[in-house]
Amino acid sequence: xxxxxxxxxxxxxxxxxxxxxxxxxxxxxxxxxxxxxxxxxxxxxxxxxxxxxxxxxxxxxxxxxxxxxxxxxxxxxxxxxxxxxxxxxxxxxxxxxxxxxxxxxxxxxxxxxxxxxxxxxxxxxxxxxxxxxxxxxxxxxxxxxxxxxxxxxxxxxxxxxxxxxxxxxxxxxxxxxxxxxxxxxxxxxxxxxxxxxxxxxxxxxxxxxxxxxxxxxxxxxxxxxxxxxxxxxxxxxxxxxxxxxxxxxxxxxxxxxxxxxxxxxxxxxxxxxxxxxxxxxxxxxxxxxxxxxxxxxxxxxxxxxxxxxxxxxxxxxxxxxxxxxxxxxxxxxxxxx
Amino acid sequence: xxxxxxxxxxxxxxxxxxxxxxxxxxxxxxxxxxxxxxxxxxxxxxxxxxxxxxxxxxxxxxxxxxxxxxxxxxxxxxxxxxxxxxxxxxxxxxxxxxxxxxxxxxxxxxxxxxxxxxxxxxxxxxxxxxxxxxxxxxxxxxxxxxxxxxxxxxxxxxxxxxxxxxxxxxxxxxxxxxxxxxxxxxxxxxxxxxxxxxxxxxxxxxxxxxxxxxxxxxxxxxxxxxxxxxxxxxxxxxxxxxxxxxxxxxxxxxxxxxxxxxxxxxxxxxxxxxxxxxxxxxxxxxxxxxxxxxxxxxxxxxxxxxxxxxxxxxxxxxxxxxxxxxxxxxxxxxxxxxxxxxxxxxxxxxxxxxxxxxxxxxxxxxxxxxxxxxxxxxxxxxxxxxxxxxxxxxxxxxxxxxxxxxxxxxxxxxxxxxxxxxxxxxxxxxxxxxxxxxxxxxxxxxxxxxxxxxxxxxxxxxxxxxxxxxxxxxxxxxxxxxxxxxxxxxxxxxxxxxxxxxxxx
Numbered sequence: 154x155x156x157x158x159x160x161x162x163x164x165x166x167x168x169x170x171x172x173x174x175x176x177x178x179x180x181x182x183x184x185x186x187x188x189x190x191x192x193x194x195x196x197x198x199x200x201x202x203x204x205x206x207x208x209x210x211x212x213x214x215x216x217x218x219x220x221x222x223x224x225x226x227x228x229x230x231x232x233x234x235x236x237x238x239x240x241x242x243x244x245x246x247x248x249x250x251x252x253x254x255x256x257x258x259x260x261x262x263x264x265x266x267x268x269x270x271x272x273x274x275x276x277x278x279x280x281x282x283x284x285x286x287x288x289x290x291x292x293x294x295x296x297x298x299x300x301x302x303x304x305x306x307x308x309x310x311x312x313x314x315x316x317x318x319x320x321x322x323x324x325x326x327x328x329x330x331x332x333x334x335x336x337x338x339x340x341x342x343x344x345x346x347x348x349x350x351x352x353x354x355x356x357x358x359x360x361x362x363x364x365x366x367x368x369x370x371x372x373x374x375x376x377x378x379x380x381x382x383x384x385x386x387x388x389x390x391x392x393x394x395x396x397x398x399x400x401x402x403x404x405x406x407x408x409x410x411x412x413x414x415x416x417x418x419x420x421x422x423x424x425x426x427x428x429x430x431x432x433x434x435x436x437x438x439x440x441x442x443x444x445x446x447x448x449x450x451x452x453x454x455x456x457x458x459x460x461x462x463x464x465x466x467x468x469x470x471x472x473x474x475x476x477x478x479x480x481x482x483x484x485x486x487x488x489x490x
Numbered sequence: 491x492x493x494x495x496x497x498x499x500x501x502x503x504x505x506x507x508x509x510x511x512x513x514x515x516x517x518x519x520x521x522x523x524x525x526x527x528x529x530x531x532x533x534x535x536x537x538x539x540x541x542x543x544x545x546x547x548x549x550x551x552x553x554x555x556x557x558x559x560x561x562x563x564x565x566x567x568x569x570x571x572x573x574x575x576x577x578x579x580x581x582x583x584x585x586x587x588x589x590x591x592x593x594x595x596x597x598x599x600x601x602x603x604x605x606x607x608x609x610x611x612x613x614x615x616x617x618x619x620x621x622x623x624x625x626x627x628x629x630x631x632x633x634x635x636x637x638x639x640x641x642x643x644x645x646x647x648x649x650x651x652x653x654x655x656x657x658x659x660x661x662x663x664x665x666x667x668x669x670x671x672x673x674x675x676x677x678x679x680x681x682x683x684x685x686x687x688x689x690x691x692x693x694x695x696x697x698x699x700x701x702x703x704x705x706x707x708x709x710x711x712x713x714x715x716x717x718x719x720x721x722x723x724x725x726x727x728x729x730x731x732x733x734x735x736x737x738x739x740x741x742x743x744x745x746x747x748x749x750x751x752x753x754x755x756x757x758x759x760x761x762x763x764x765x766x767x768x769x770x771x772x773x774x775x776x777x778x779x780x781x782x783x784x785x786x787x788x789x790x791x792x793x794x795x796x797x798x799x800x801x802x803x804x805x806x807x808x809x810x811x812x813x814x815x816x817x818x819x820x821x822x823x824x825x826x827x828x829x830x831x832x833x834x835x836x837x838x839x840x841x842x843x844x845x846x847x848x849x850x851x852x853x854x855x856x857x858x859x860x861x862x863x864x865x866x867x868x869x870x871x872x873x874x875x876x877x878x879x880x881x882x883x884x885x886x887x888x889x890x891x892x893x894x895x896x897x898x899x900x901x902x903x904x905x906x907x908x909x910x911x912x913x914x915x916x917x918x919x920x921x922x923x924x925x926x927x928x929x930x931x932x933x934x935x936x937x938x939x940x941x942x943x944x945x946x947x948x949x950x951x952x953x954x955x956x957x958x959x960x961x962x963x964x965x966x967x968x969x970x971x972x973x974x975x976x977x978x979x980x981x982x983x984x985x986x987x988x989x990x991x992x993x994x995x
Contacts, residue, residue: 350854351847358844361833368792368824368831369844369898370816429835 194448214443215332221417223387231427237388239298241407244392249402269389277381311402322398360427501550528705543567573646583631588613616648636667737950744770748937754798759961766937776958821899834884889920
């Protein structure tokens with residue numbers, strides 16, 4: 154008996170299934186949702202499909218999308234970062250104060266990102282080396298960092314009409330808003346890192362099975378620490394853009410943004426258990442949330458109702474993602490006497 | 491003979507791509523001990539899980555006293571008087587013995603208050619039925635494994651089980667505890683309980699059982715009274731060929747020592763000295779819990795070393811973690827491939843390449859074509875279907891999953907390879923291929939340290955055997971000149987008892 158052949162026979166079947174819903178959904182499902190949503194909005198919402206409106210949507214989502222890019226990497230390792238919203242405030246405040254003190258624009262921006270990275274380092278170190286649950290760690294730093302933002306600003310916004318990096322939030326290159334260009338660059342970098350580098354494979358390995366990753370030679374603690382740093386840097390960048398957009402430092406900036414970022418990641422099909430998901434999905438998830446918000450505003454739907462609809466959409470997406478994992482979705486089991 | 495107590499006919503079960511059971515049958519009489527034997531992965535555990543209602547069968551009939559019954563849940567199984575004593579005990583260590591015995595049917599006072607006095611009284615009665623003097627107020631976790639097993643049996647007997655499944659009951663027991671268990675089995679036999687006895691230990695089976703049924707690769711091979719069957723017959727039925735063929739390898743000529751371990755100790759093992767030479771296969775044998783896996787993990791840097799040193803090809807290697815061990819040229823296939831070895835959701839390519847990515851990167855960026863062709867090369871060598879390269883590894887059969895786990899280290903080209911239970915849960919075809927790979931690696935000048943609980947395998951594929959007991963190496967044996975009995979003697983450390991209670995067949 155040739156066991157190679159028998160194995161091939163045994164295993165050929167699932168690959169040849171005529172239609173595999175789970176695989177189809179993984180590849181294009183969320184994209185189809187976006188296409189349908191866009192077509193729907195174009196049909197019923199006034200002015201939706203004008204170029205300037207679409208660019209406005211893109212600019213509006215850029216902050217959440219940048220946040221969600223870092224969040225995706227954290228969630229891919231099986232972690233979570235609730236502190237990114239507060240990090241936006243702290244890094245924005247620091248960058249604005251530095252700019253007012255005369256620090257040149259590029260350095261002020263980098264400083265804001267570095268502050269974000271430092272917040273992430275604390276999260277990562279506590280999670281990886283003290284083996285604390287990331288949910289609790291980042292819940293703690295979320296509260297702490299918000300308090301820090303209030304303390305530094307004494308609870309008041311710092312308005313600086315001559316803010317030297319204001320173009321980062323309000324400028325254009327050609328017709329494209331600068332935040333949108335920054336967002337595209339962030340996604341390109343994160344995509345490349347996750348898909349094409351050794352580090353990216355290690356991120357997936359840690360999330361897929363931390364013990365197996367350790368035994369395969371992956372430095373699990375370093376990887377875990379690094380993803381929080383990455384999320385922090387993304388949050389720092391988002392914070393600087395936020396400050397540039399409103400030309401001031403706001404201690405309340407980014408409140409609740411962490412949840413929008415998590416929603417975008419989950420909508421994009423990344424598993425909260427880690428190890429499965431794609432950065433492109435997160436971008437689509439962010440766009441869906443943005444299109445939904447803008448479309449509902451154009452349709453004059455009340456803000457309260459908008460929240461109801463957003464909530465339903467998030468749960469629907471997660472439900473589909475969860476159901477596709479279950480065999481009952483594919484075929485019914487049980488004895489056949 | 492009267493009507494059988496339990497009859498299973500035409501039972502089939504499929505897990506995804508793997509046919510775990512294909513139309514098997516089994517019957518059990520009252521007051522009988524019926525041994526169920528077969529290699530790992532033969533389908534014994536699957537059949538027992540079906541009987542226990544833990545999984546549902548795809549096809550087949552279950553009869554009790556000739557009446558067809560349907561078992562779809564553990565509750566159904568209990569109602570029909572079927573009880574299972576698992577390898578992994580089914581008890582709650584933080585609760586007392588009495589609480590465990592009453593689990594799910596606690597006696598209540600008025601207003602739903604727990605009646606502790608009644609609960610402890612019932613527990614005492616149940617324990618008395620198996621002549622056990624365990625204090626019902628003790629925390630279960632504070633008892634030895636053997637005593638915990640007694641509590642499980644007391645629960646089964648207390649619920650008037652008529653069919654009792656004992657799955658490797660002596661695997662984790664001391665000799666004295668095993669003897670207690672044998673006595674208890676005799677009592678239950680007299681009481682008319684039918685017992686299905688799953689064990690790999692030949693002498694135990696011949697001592698206790700009346701009949702034996704053998705499964706192989708999910709199919710029924712045969713049944714017979716033990717008075718008419720020899721252990722050699724059963725082994726032949728189990729493996730479908732003579733053992734010698736399966737393990738056959740040309741003599742090897744080991745060279746210089748590649749792995750040298752001196753005074754290595756960890757939390758619960760050591761100090762241990764050992765060496766494995768280039769071109770040599772050394773097996774660590776011993777009972778479960780004797781410290782073999784821990785020694786492997788210490789060499790690989792996966793556990794914290796308290797003292798001792800490791801040398802790889804004469805160079806000091808003191809790995810603080812597996813990353814450093816791998817850099818020194820060591821690889822390890824862990825004991826439990828699903829939990830420790832593989833990324834089940836990830837592709838075969840990712841699983842195989844993960845430890846060798848440094849070979850395919852420049853400035854951290856992966857050359858994907860190089861990676862792909864290297865992975866395909868190893869898959870070809872292990873006769874894995876090449877178009878599985880992008881499939882999630884969980885879609886493969888157990889044997890092919892194990893080959894993927896091995897492929898990771900073939901790709902890495904380690905000098906020293908530690909293989910912990912490399913053929914557990916693997917079908918016979920894949921088993922033979924894994925043996926061929928081990929032999930091939932040794933011939934290519936690698937040092938191979940295998941940990942195996944499968945004695946014929948441990949003896950058959952190795953050049954030398956190291957027997958471990960209680961965290962120490964207690965014997966070093968030449969594989970060509972030893973026997974299973976000799977190994978067991980050292981592994982259990984009770985030469986006198988073993989001689990007295992050994993095989994009677």
